[in-house]
Amino acid sequence: MGYDIYQEIRWLGKKGVICEFHAKENxxxxxxxxxxxxxxxxxxxxxxxxxxxxxxxxxxxxxxxLPSYQANVKFLRGVFx
Numbered sequence: 314m315g316y317d318i319y320q321e322i323r324w325l326g327k328k329g330v331i332c333e334f335h336a337k338e339n340x341x342x343x344x345x346x347x348x349x350x351x352x353x354x355x356x357x358x359x360x361x362x363x364x365x366x367x368x369x370x371x372x373x374x375x376x377x378x379l380p381s382y383q384a385n386v387k388f389l390r391g392v393f394x
Contacts, residue, residue: 318348319356326360333365336389343371343385350392366393 325331334357338346366389372381 319352322353322356322362323359326357326362331360331362331364333367334362335367335369336371336385337369338371341371341373342376342381342388343368344388344392345373350389354392 322331334353336343336348336350338344338348340346344350368382368385368389371385372378
């Protein structure tokens with residue numbers, strides 16, 4: 314949608330209105346699309362967020378769900394611990 318998601322995370326986080334995150338890449342495995350998850354992590358850290366991160370729709374076209382989610386979990390654990 315053209316938003317600066319990293320600044321939006323900081324803005325919403327400071328308002329205390331974030332209850333969870335949904336990680337998605339719109340047709341790509343996490344980390345292989347446009348989202349810079351290290352910047353997402355930095356923005357989340359700036360707000361003190363420590364809650365849930367849900368994986369949402371991060372299966373590439375023609376990809377299988379289980380291997381895709383296994384790769385996505387591995388990626389997120391690498392970024393978020």
